[in-house]
Amino acid sequence: MRYSRQMIMPNVRVNGQIFFKQSKVIIIGAGGLGCPAALYLVCAGIGEITIVDYDKVELSNLHRQILHSEEDLNQAKVDSAYNKLKSINSDVKIIPIHLHANSITIQQLITQNKYDVVVDGSDNVATRYLLNDVCVMNNIPLVSGSALQMEGQLTVYHYKGGPCYRCVFPDPPPPQAVTNCGDGGVLGPVCGTIGTLQALETIKIISGSAGVLSGQLLLFDGSSTTFRNVKLRGRNPKCAICGENPTVTKLIDYEQFCQSSAHDKVINIDILEADEQVEAKEFSKIVSNALVLDVRPEVEYQMCSIPGTINFPYSDIEKGHRMEKLNDLLNDKLTEVEYNVYVLCRRGNDSQRAVSCLKNRFSHIPVKFYNIKGGLHAYSRLVDPQFPVY
């Protein structure tokens, strides 16, 4: 009865439902894509679903990672997902695996189990290449989805002679061209659309349906609610992994290959001297009568800011835009003695970059720029816990 509405469809029937029950799917990432994908696959009655994720649930996840709720904060995402999914369909064997997907862990998982489909709900380039390579080596179709801001993309790699990720994208993008959801943002329903479609493609692959999205890329634009289906190149006989003479014959170090890390966390930089920095605590004592430049983007400044600070985005400083305005601002405040200017951002990275730009640009006037260590995150942690962290 539970599955009757899908079983009466000619695309499924009794046989299809039996296939579902006998199938094993692994989902990498219990985030914005993995949550909706897992939800629909569990509802459909897939026999066994393994979910891999290393992260814990954070408040900023909840707008899109729909399996997690307020009481799950700080819990492992896979455990939170497990509890929700189990309560929805106790027939499905759900295996939560709390670990970081890297060459060693994924290789083990995939070779020790016979998965029918791998669902890529990861959030970074390195993991995408890793999953592609492991899928090709073990001959498993890869249902790949991604989302950022208002846009999403979907395709199936290495399916029935179709291209793999490396056939289409032989080389990884330069790291500075990659934006993650933490920096660029993403809308929940955009992730939800793509994650849901990943479940659909998975179901189609398992039931042997025609029309699997292989050799094609679906482009979803949430801002105009349009879908575009474009034709991709076929499998490349010279592909480094799925070609006739593959040059990649075992899993490599994907973080090194992509020159970026296999998570979407920000890596903190440390480019200034100690005497160019102040601690958040120290800063809090002087903030009321100091000149403070908050170098975050305007939309983030509008969301929350420390009163009295001035918004001057790093993107302008980096490009040298509106420098006359900054010059005026500084000249207004100038005194006989060296004047201190404090530079603040979200995490204390862009503010360091801003300080190193600004000290060169304004070396001709008696002003000294200080970075506020750890930015607003540190300020919230060490000074004012009421200040929102995002």
Next chain:
Amino acid sequence: MQKDWILGDLLIWLRDNLLKERPELFLQDNSVRPGILVLVNDSDWELMDTVNYPIQSKDTITFISTLHGG
């Protein structure tokens, strides 16, 4: 049009006329940088000889940047 344009010409023209900052995030070695997919009328340019494709009147050329977030 005075001369036949191939896609490679368009890339150079775009770089010289439209891209104001960081052209290396668009072009590398006279082709698009890794992670950008070029489409001619909704088909991968790889199916059309990439930079050598002679652009026809009314063709739609699209540049897609791959997404990696989730």
